Amino acid sequence: MTQEPSTPPRTTVFGRGSYSEFLRIGEILRKETVGGILLVTAAVIAIIWANSPVSDSYFALRDFRVGYEPWHLELSLGAWAADGLLAVFFFLVGLELKREFVAGDLRQFSKSIVPVAAAVGGVVVPAVIYALINLTSPETLRGWAIPTATDIAFAVAVLAIIGSHLPSALRIFLLTLAVVDDLLAISIIAIFYTNEIQLGPLLLALIPLAIYTILAQKYRRFFGTKAWAAWVILLPLALVTWALVHASGVHATVAGVLLGFAIPVIRSQASGGPGNGPGLSEIFEHRFRPISAGIAVPVFAFFSAGVAIGGWDGLFSAATDPVAIGIVVALVLGKPAGILGTTWLLTKTTKASLDRSLKWIDVFGVSLLAGIGFTVSLLVAELSFGQGSAHDDHAKIGILAASVLAALLATAVLSTRNRYYRKLHAEEAEDADHDGIPDVYQQDRP
Known part of the structure; x- marks a missing residue:
C-alpha cells in the first residue's frame, strides 16, 4: 500500500527566536528605552522654549555657527547635530543591520522575509499616501519621504510608559522593522536628497574608508589586545571619511552607515575566536549605543523639534497645509496599513501562519507603534524644505x-x-531546571 506524502509543516510568522537573540535584543531595547525618554524630554523642552517669551535665544543657539570654513565644516549647531551626531546613530543602524543578516536570526531567509517585506510596505504605502495628498503641489511633493521611518527609541519609550510586556518575537520584529526602514530612509536621502555631488571629495573618501575597513576586518592581527590602539587609529579614519563625504554633497549620515557595514560582526572573524575577548562590533556597540541613545539623538531632537507654532493661527495654518495633512495621514494610517497589509499578504500567499501565541490584533498594535516617525522624519523634513521655512515648520x-x-x-x-x-512574559522567564536558559527556548531541542 502506497503511503501518502505528509504535508510539510507551515512556516510560523513571529515565532520565538533563539535565546541569545532574545538577550541581545532585550539589552538594546533597554538602552533605547532610556534614550527614548531623553528624546521626548529634549523635544518637549525645545517646543516650550521655541514658543516662550525668550524664543529668540533658542533659535540663536540653534543657528550659532562653529567650525572650520575652508574644510566646509563651519556649520550651525543644528546642522552639526543633524550631520554629525546622527552619523553615530546611523553607524549603529549599519552595524545592527549587518549583524542581523550575517550573524543573527535573520540570516535565515524564512525569518528575514517578513520584517524586511513589512518594512518595505511600511515605507512605500506612507510615501504613496503623502504623494497623493500633495500631487498637485510640486513644492510640497518633495517631502514624500518624510513619513517613511520609524523611531525605535520613541516607540520603546511608549512601551515602557504603558508597561507593556510585549512578547519577545514582536519586540524583535519592531526593532528589525525600524532598522530596515532606517536603512531605506538613508538610501532615499542619499539618492533623492543629494542636489550636487562633488566627485573629488567623494572619491577621496574611499581611501580612508578602505583603510578603516581593512584594519577593522583584521582587528586582532593589527591591534592584538590593545583596544585603545584601535580607537586611536580607527576613529580618526572614520572622522576623515565623514568629513569628505560631507564635503562631497552626499548627506554625511550615509558615511555612518558605511562605517557600520565595515565592522566585522562574526566573532571568529572579528576577534580570532571566542576565547580572545569581545569582537570589535561588540566593543563599538557597547561604547556607542549609550552615546547615540543618550546624547546624539536627544540633542538632534532638541535642535530639530523646536518650532514656533504661532498660536491658534499657526496651528490652523499647519492643519490646512497638505504637508502636515499628508504626514499625519501617512504615519497614522499608512504605516500600519503598509506593515499589517504586507504581513497578512505574505501569510496568504505563502505557507506561513501566525504563531499560535499571537493574534492579528498584536501585529496591528506594533504596526501602530511603527507610525511613530520622529528622528529621521525630522531630518528628512529639513532636507526637503530647509530649516526654518514655513513648510518645514508645518512638517514638524x-x-x-x-x-x-x-x-x-x-x-x-x-x-x-x-x-x-x-x-507570555512569565512563560518566557520560567526556568524549571535552573540551567540559566528559560524552558521555552529548549522545547525544540532533541
Whole structure:
C-alpha cells in the first residue's frame, strides 16, 4: 500500500527566536528605552522654549555657527547635530543591520522575509499616501519621504510608559522593522536628497574608508589586545571619511552607515575566536549605543523639534497645509496599513501562519507603534524644505502630532492585551531546571 506524502509543516510568522537573540535584543531595547525618554524630554523642552517669551535665544543657539570654513565644516549647531551626531546613530543602524543578516536570526531567509517585506510596505504605502495628498503641489511633493521611518527609541519609550510586556518575537520584529526602514530612509536621502555631488571629495573618501575597513576586518592581527590602539587609529579614519563625504554633497549620515557595514560582526572573524575577548562590533556597540541613545539623538531632537507654532493661527495654518495633512495621514494610517497589509499578504500567499501565541490584533498594535516617525522624519523634513521655512515648520508640527497620535492609538490597542502579554512574559522567564536558559527556548531541542 502506497503511503501518502505528509504535508510539510507551515512556516510560523513571529515565532520565538533563539535565546541569545532574545538577550541581545532585550539589552538594546533597554538602552533605547532610556534614550527614548531623553528624546521626548529634549523635544518637549525645545517646543516650550521655541514658543516662550525668550524664543529668540533658542533659535540663536540653534543657528550659532562653529567650525572650520575652508574644510566646509563651519556649520550651525543644528546642522552639526543633524550631520554629525546622527552619523553615530546611523553607524549603529549599519552595524545592527549587518549583524542581523550575517550573524543573527535573520540570516535565515524564512525569518528575514517578513520584517524586511513589512518594512518595505511600511515605507512605500506612507510615501504613496503623502504623494497623493500633495500631487498637485510640486513644492510640497518633495517631502514624500518624510513619513517613511520609524523611531525605535520613541516607540520603546511608549512601551515602557504603558508597561507593556510585549512578547519577545514582536519586540524583535519592531526593532528589525525600524532598522530596515532606517536603512531605506538613508538610501532615499542619499539618492533623492543629494542636489550636487562633488566627485573629488567623494572619491577621496574611499581611501580612508578602505583603510578603516581593512584594519577593522583584521582587528586582532593589527591591534592584538590593545583596544585603545584601535580607537586611536580607527576613529580618526572614520572622522576623515565623514568629513569628505560631507564635503562631497552626499548627506554625511550615509558615511555612518558605511562605517557600520565595515565592522566585522562574526566573532571568529572579528576577534580570532571566542576565547580572545569581545569582537570589535561588540566593543563599538557597547561604547556607542549609550552615546547615540543618550546624547546624539536627544540633542538632534532638541535642535530639530523646536518650532514656533504661532498660536491658534499657526496651528490652523499647519492643519490646512497638505504637508502636515499628508504626514499625519501617512504615519497614522499608512504605516500600519503598509506593515499589517504586507504581513497578512505574505501569510496568504505563502505557507506561513501566525504563531499560535499571537493574534492579528498584536501585529496591528506594533504596526501602530511603527507610525511613530520622529528622528529621521525630522531630518528628512529639513532636507526637503530647509530649516526654518514655513513648510518645514508645518512638517514638524505634523510629525509631532502624528507621533503622539500613533503612540496614543498603539497604547489603546496594546493595553487591552497587557494581561495576556504578562502571561507570555512569565512563560518566557520560567526556568524549571535552573540551567540559566528559560524552558521555552529548549522545547525544540532533541
